[in-house]
Amino acid sequence: MINIIHVIILAIIEGLTEFLPVSSTGHMIIASSAMGIASNDFIKLFTIAIQLGAILSVVVLYYKRFFQSFNFYLKLLVAFIPAAVFGVLLSDRIDALLESALTVGITLFIGGIILLFVDKWFNNPDAKEDKDVSYPTALKIGLFQCIAMIPGVSRSAATIVGGMTQKLSRKAAAEFSFFLAVPTMFAATAKKLLDFYKAGHVFTGEEIKFMIVGNVIAFIVALLAIRTFITFLEKKGFRLFGWYRIIVGAIIIGLYLTGHNLEVI
Template sequence: MIWLTAIILGIVEGLTEFLPVSSTGHLILATELLGYDAAKWAVFNIAIQPGAILAIVVLYRHLFWDMFVGLFRGDRQAIAFVRNLLLAFFPAVILGLAFGDYIETLLENAVVVAWALVIGGFGILLVERFAKPEESGGVAAMSVRQSIVVGIVQCLAMIPGVSRSGATIMGAMALGVDRKTAAEFSFFLALPTLTGATVLQLFKHRDAITSNDLGLIAVGAFVSFIVAWAVIKAFLAIVTRYGFAPFAWYRILVGGAALIWLAMR
């Protein structure tokens, strides 16, 4: 059963990591629904994120290679691309180090997740209704101000259930960035953010992780990679055509159902 749990949580991670529905929130609710100890699986849920990250690397490998080569050539677009990602990444580093222990306690609270899903869903609907995004010209064309503000907004996702991708995408759109660029900026920002969070958690809990745990993490990460690879391609097609409202209503329904279920337990 423990290996089946790792596979299930890997599927949940891959399905939700890059959608504006909160992967961490869904993983916490999944452990509650399945009757598992949320505290026991909290580190596992973070440790399998590199699988989903790898899906971004594979799908955008040509772009990343061009930016990497461009840096050594002094290409202005490559420099702006890396600059924007770093500017958006630093706020999470600062707050993550400052409030890491408090954030870990929230990872065990399913009620917080449910409320965050509902509130975040209405937040997405408001941004979709009032934001006036324009063609931005890609991640490298975003301004320093836009990058910094998106990085600050990303910090809201330290509350489980808010959604890192949802916060960054909606934050970018509120600043006038078009849907596709906002989504891709969120994808790319996941690389340093989720990698840093994973390394930090594994280091902090290194004494509690056994060789069997490493096997479970490997399985969960592999499953999340396969699922995320398929989800990312479909996600861009959906938001380009329908926007983010379907995900907002999904959040509201799931969060509301979770609140009712948690209250009746």
């Protein structure tokens, strides 16, 4: 049974990890397992729905970008289309993967190794900024986002690396990743809400309170996390995140192999 302390902790984790290349799913697994939270329909909805708070932090921080031109929205739409298409086509397969804690641990670990070398692989002296993102570039970044349908990959990591393969600077790739998160997370939340109601569920007063508290906390924490991440990324790159992912992935794999019951929420 979830309580207000669980809500606060999960919301902090969501705000901290959603826009970092470390996989919020992996952190949710460890936290929920440590707190003994049993998965149910509301918990699954809650962990997706509090992304709305994180989304709002992007809109607030970059509000000028969202009013700069119609082309901005068209590029986000082009980048979003691959995830929308593959999400519908592979929905059942994705749900099956979400039940595997071992998959999350392995992808975290492998993704960490990749991040150790990303800065060397895509060290672009003439890196482009986000204003240089073309429609083909947006589509390619959107295809990279589809890789994040595998739990543990990290949507942020996939799209940032995707942007860097297109010769974007680290900052530009990260910011485009943040922008792309808005339609992606909104669509994921809308789908979960629809599924929740289709299953005949109705929010209780306490569940509504949990939703409000979770979104407010996720919003505040994400505001701080995004700014800190951009500054750190420009100065230090991805290497520290790579080692961090390797450690978290190894913890999840170790817990799984030693028989611990890891609830994937």
